[in-house]
Structure formats: structure tokens, C-alpha cells
Amino acid sequence: RPGTGKKDRCPGVGRSSMYDSVLLPTDASAGMDKAVDHAVNAAKQYGATLHVLYVVDTDTYTSYSGDEYVHEFEGLESALEQAGEEAIEAIVEAAEAEGVETKSVVRHGVPHEEILTYADEADVGLTVIGSKNRSGEYRRLLGSVADRVTRMADRPVTVVKTPVEE
Numbered sequence: 001r002p003g004t005g006k007k008d009r010c011p012g013v014g015r016s017s018m019y020d021s022v023l024l025p026t027d028a029s030a031g032m033d034k035a036v037d038h039a040v041n042a043a044k045q046y047g048a049t050l051h052v053l054y055v056v057d058t059d060t061y062t063s064y065s066g067d068e069y070v071h072e073f074e075g076l077e078s079a080l081e082q083a084g085e086e087a088i089e090a091i092v093e094a095a096e097a098e099g100v101e102t103k104s105v106v107r108h109g110v111p112h113e114e115i116l117t118y119a120d121e122a123d124v125g126l127t128v129i130g131s132k133n134r135s136g137e138y139r140r141l142l143g144s145v146a147d148r149v150t151r152m153a154d155r156p157v158t159v160v161k162t163p164v165e166e
Contacts, residue, residue: 019046019125025053025115026130027145028087035130035160036091042128042158043100051103052091053118054084055111081106112148119155127157 024039026032043050056077084106092102103122107114119127131146150157 023124031162039128
């Protein structure tokens with residue numbers, strides 16, 4: 001600390017806020033309520049801006065290269081984008097009802113890569129990501145965006161698990 005000759009042992013402690021921004025990626029699926037509540041509460045507690053991100057998964061609509069599928073893909077891309085915007089809008093309404101400032105973002109790409117890139121670009125302090133509690137076999141076969149984000153992130157990530165009936 002300036003003038004005391006002592007080093008600050010706990011960076012962030014004593015400052016006005018540990019996190020200036022919280023990122024909540026959404027996949028527009030049911031079961032995000034716990035993650036939304038956690039992210040909104042964290043943003044409110046820290047006086048942070050809540051960034052709500054939806055990634056239109058390009059793999060979903062670019063799997064086929066034939067010309068006959070172009071119109072179907074444009075329709076699918078548009079539907080995915082609309083679902084994401086609606087999910088973001090619902091989260092923004094919940095956050096603003098709690099007095100939390102928000103920023104809405106829709107991106108196109110590979111979800112975990114876009115989440116990590118956005119967190120770096122926006123200098124996000126904390127990412128809160130929902131994860132469905134699925135069986136080990138399901139996870140081994142398909143993996144999870146939350147798993148990838150958690151493993152690859154250089155910034156703090158909180159995973160909020162939601163039970164799923166299979």
C-alpha cells in the first residue's frame with residue numbers, strides 16, 4: 001500500500017468492487033433459472049454490469065454444404081438467433097428489475113470459443129455459466145460447453161448446476 005511500506009496481501013479487497021462485470025452466457029434452454037439468479041445476484045452484490053451472451057452455434061446450421069439446404073439454413077440461423085434474443089430479453093428484464101445494469105450480445109460461432117473470446121474482449125471479471133447435471137456417459141460422448149469454458153478460461157468461472165431428468 002502506498003506510504004505504508006506494506007504490500008496488499010488481498011488484491012481486490014478494500015476496493016469498491018471485486019468484479020466490474022459479470023458474464024452470463026445462455027443457450028436459451030430451460031433450466032437456466034439457477035444460473036440467472038446467481039449471475040444477477042453477483043452483479044447486484046458487486047455493483048457490476050451483467051453481460052448476457054447468446055452464441056448462435058454455427059455448427060448447427062452449416063453441417064451440410066449443398067445448395068439445396070441454403071434456404072433451410074438461413075431459416076434455422078434466423079430461428080436460433082430469435083430464440084437467443086428472446087432468452088436474453090427475459091434475463092435482462094429479470095436483472096433490470098433488480099436494478100442491475102445489463103449489456104446484451106449475440107454472436108455467431110463455436111459457443112465455448114465465443115464465450116472465452118468475449119470474456120477477454122469485454123474484460124469480464126467473472127463468468128457464471130449454467131450446466132446441466134447429466135450422467136457421465138452423456139458427458140463423455142458429447143462434452144459440455146461449461147466444461148470447456150471452465151477448463152480453458154484464464155478468468156474466474158462459477159458453474160451453477162441444474163439437475164436434469166434423463
